[in-house]
Amino acid sequence: WTATRDKNCKLPMPKGSMGFPIIGETCHWLVQGAGFHASRRQKYGNVFKTHLLGRPLIRVTGADNVRKVLMGEHSLVSVDWPQSTSTLLGPNSLANSIGDIHRKRRKVFAKVFSHEALESYLPKIQQVIQETLRVWSSNPEPINVYRESQRLSFHMAVRVLLGFRISDEEMCHFFNTFQEFVDNLFSLPIDLPFSGYRKGIRARDSLQKMIEKAIREKPLCTQGKDYADALDVLMESAKENGAELTMQELKESTVELIFASFATTASASTSLIMQLLRHPAVLEKLREELRNRGILHNGCLCEGELRLDTICSLKYLDCVIKEVLRLFTPVSGGYRVAMQTFELDGVQIPKGWSVMYSIRDTHDTSAVFKEVNAFDPDRFSEERSEDKEGRFHYLPFGGGVRSCLGKQLATLFLRILAIELASTSRFELATRTFPRMVSVPVVHPTDGLKVKFFGLD
Ligand code: HEM
Numbered sequence: 001w002t003a004t005r006d007k008n009c010k011l012p013m014p015k016g017s018m019g020f021p022i023i024g025e026t027c028h029w030l031v032q033g034a035g036f037h038a039s040r041r042q043k044y045g046n047v048f049k050t051h052l053l054g055r056p057l058i059r060v061t062g063a064d065n066v067r068k069v070l071m072g073e074h075s076l077v078s079v080d081w082p083q084s085t086s087t088l089l090g091p092n093s094l095a096n097s098i099g100d101i102h103r104k105r106r107k108v109f110a111k112v113f114s115h116e117a118l119e120s121y122l123p124k125i126q127q128v129i130q131e132t133l134r135v136w137s138s139n140p141e142p143i144n145v146y147r148e149s150q151r152l153s154f155h156m157a158v159r160v161l162l163g164f165r166i167s168d169e170e171m172c173h174f175f176n177t178f179q180e181f182v183d184n185l186f187s188l189p190i191d192l193p194f195s196g197y198r199k200g201i202r203a204r205d206s207l208q209k210m211i212e213k214a215i216r217e218k219p220l221c222t223q224g225k226d227y228a229d230a231l232d233v234l235m236e237s238a239k240e241n242g243a244e245l246t247m248q249e250l251k252e253s254t255v256e257l258i259f260a261s262f263a264t265t266a267s268a269s270t271s272l273i274m275q276l277l278r279h280p281a282v283l284e285k286l287r288e289e290l291r292n293r294g295i296l297h298n299g300c301l302c303e304g305e306l307r308l309d310t311i312c313s314l315k316y317l318d319c320v321i322k323e324v325l326r327l328f329t330p331v332s333g334g335y336r337v338a339m340q341t342f343e344l345d346g347v348q349i350p351k352g353w354s355v356m357y358s359i360r361d362t363h364d365t366s367a368v369f370k371e372v373n374a375f376d377p378d379r380f381s382e383e384r385s386e387d388k389e390g391r392f393h394y395l396p397f398g399g400g401v402r403s404c405l406g407k408q409l410a411t412l413f414l415r416i417l418a419i420e421l422a423s424t425s426r427f428e429l430a431t432r433t434f435p436r437m438v439s440v441p442v443v444h445p446t447d448g449l450k451v452k453f454f455g456l457d
Contacts, residue, residue: 004350005348005350006341006348006350006351008341009341009348009350011343011346011347011348012346012347012348013049013347013348013350014044014045014047014048014049014058014347014348014349015043015044015045015048015049015347016040016044016048016049016050016058017040017049017050018049018050018051018056019050019051022054023054023188024050024051024052024054024055024056025050025051025052026051026052026053026054026188029050029052029440030440033438033439033440034332034360034438034439034440037059037061037332037358037360037361038361038364040059041059041061041361041365045345046060046061046062046065046345046365047059047060047061047065047344047345047347047349049353052082053082053083053084053186053187053188053189054082054083054188054189054190055082055083055354056353056354057353057354057355057356058349058353058354058355058356059333059355059356059358060344060355060356060357060358061357061358061361061362061365062345062362062365063362063366063390063391063392063393064345064392065344065345065357066357066358066359066362066392066395066399067391067392067399068342068344069336069344069355069357070357070392070398070399070400070402071400072342073336073400073401073402074098074099074401075339076338076339076340076342077336077337077338077339077355078098078099078336078337078339079095079096079097079098079102079334079335079336079337079402080335080336080337080354080355081095081096081335082186082189082335083189084184084185084186084187084188084189084196084197084200085185085186085335087189087197087201088181088184088185088200088201088204089185089252089255089256089259090204090248090252090255090256091252092248092249092252092253093252093253093255093256094106094109094253094256094405095256102401102402103401104241104243106401106405107237107241108234108237108238108241108243109234109237109253109405110237110405111233111234111236111237111240112230112233112234112237112257112405113405113406113407113408113409114233115308117230117233118308118408118409118412119308121160121161121229121230121409121412122305122306122307122308122311122412122416123305124159124160125156125160125412125413125416126305126306126416126420128152128155128156128159128160129152129413129416129417129420130420130424132148132151132152132155133420133421133424133425133453134455136148136425136453137425137453137454137455138455139453141452142430142450142451142452143450143451143452143453144447144448144449144450145269145270145273145274145445145448145449145450145451146266146267146270146444146445146448146449147448149265149266149267149269149270149273150179150262150263150266151175152266152269153261153262153263153265153266153269153413154174154175154178154258154262154266155171156261156265156413157257157258157261157262158171158174158258159171160229161229161230161231161257161258161261161409162214162229162230162231162254162257162258163218163229163230163231163232164214164218165214165217165218166214170210173210174207174210177203177206177207177210178203178207178258178262180199180200180202180203181200181203181204181207181255181259182259182262182263182441183196183199183200183441184196184197184199184200184203185200185259185441186441187200204255207255208251208252208255211250211251211254211255212247212251215231215247215250215251215254218231230257231250231254234250234253235250257406260404260405260406261406261409261410263330263441263442264330264331264410264442265330265410265413265414266442266444267328267330267442267443267444268324268325268328268330268410268414269413269414269417270444270445270448270449271324271327271328271330271443272320272321272324272414272417272418272421273421273427273449273451274434274445274449275320275323275324275327275328275375276418276421276422276427277427277428277429277434277451278375278434279375282320282375282377283422285316286316286317286320286418286422287422287423289314289315289316289317290314290419290422290423293310293313293314295310295419295423296422296423299423300423300424301419301420301423301424306416306419308412311412311415311416311419312415314415314419315381315382316377316381317415317418317419318380318415319377319378319379319380319381320377320418321411321414321415321418322377322380322387322394323375323376323377323379323380324414325396326363326369326387326394326396327363327373327375328437328443329359329360329363329396329443330396330442330443331359331396331398331442332358332359332360332439332442332443333356333357333358333359333360333361334356334357334359334398334402335354335355335356336354336355336356336357337352337353337354337355338350338351338352338353338354338355339351359395359396359398360439360443362392362393362395363393363394363395363396366393366394368386368387368389368390368393368394369386369393370386397410424455425453425454425455426453426454426455427451427452427453427454428451428452428454429450429451430450430451430452431447431450435447435448435449
């Protein structure tokens, strides 16, 4: 609230409103969702100031402005999550590390998402997706797609990625506690009984206890490339880099991995299913590609394992996933702090101010996308390649040294989901109209998206 302009800089401050003392414009933001930023951007321009979650903030939109922020990591800006998020994720998380420590931690994490590691997760991911679709299809009632996609991505993170062997009952408790943690990650940093912040801290402590128990009970498998799961790879990679992880580091890394994949993947899966429902021609074109490549035969998925290289070579599938992530980008943006005063779009960003670069608004306002609001996967085809017309117009996974580490894993998951949906499922919207989308904490349909699934047998 007390952040002020840099008097040594002649440039004006960004326009905008700071709202009420302490809470600033937090309530407006929570009520209006994506509309909050859109209305202020229209009023004040691509770089405007506001006050959210207990602190002043400058919100940045547009490829050129975002490029300057992302490429200025470690010189102009540094990571700076809201206090609640930063405390709940912990000091050892990648999200909270800066400079050399961040670079070293990222190197350790990178192996978790290498080609070999992804190849080893693939059959398990496919199996989890197949089982989930079988359960959805055998349910006579419509499925709440967003809620069930959250369970699916949580399952993927906990059982496939981390290899935890926990009972269904423990899984359910783990899931509910994690929900509580995520619901309070972005809260006012006021530590009072019943405050969101206090609830988040309690959820984090219980999560860490459960994780410690699961890690201690987990069989280890760190021989050669036959990785059992990402936690094995992470521990092996840390050893190779000369820094074994302490239990506290492991617990924080685990929470971070689940957090990074949980809400984002669930949001993208729901948007994917919604777009396939809305656009039967796209679904048919996808099936045609699968038939042409021999993956779909006589209306069934061909027996035999899907290979990573085959999945990655499906061009139309790639366009569909890219378009879902453009139009319904799960992460709205990233938080930074100005390390020095700098210029952006003709105004000053004073040292010490928080900066949030916007992904969603940048996609929505980018001039490189023709008919920006239309769902048109072919815009990413080789002939059109609209995303290649300039960097930083398309950035669902962020950019620069902090870009998403799980990008390949997330797209692999979405590709397998689309292949399984196109080849083994029939699905219909169970409501008369499509629901409205809201954007906090991630993009999702207001009613969760009610869909009736049928098997093909
Ligand atoms: C960072 C998006 C899935 C792990 C990021 C960032 C974005 C993003 C935009 C950068 C945030 C910033 O600039 O501050 C997404 C989307 C996903 C997804 C849209 C799904 C569709 C995943 C998955 C994992 C993951 C599945 C891992 C299991 C990470 C990590 C970072 C990150 C570790 C932090 C990187 C760093 O600070 O160096 N993600 N993500 N993400 N993501 Fe993802």
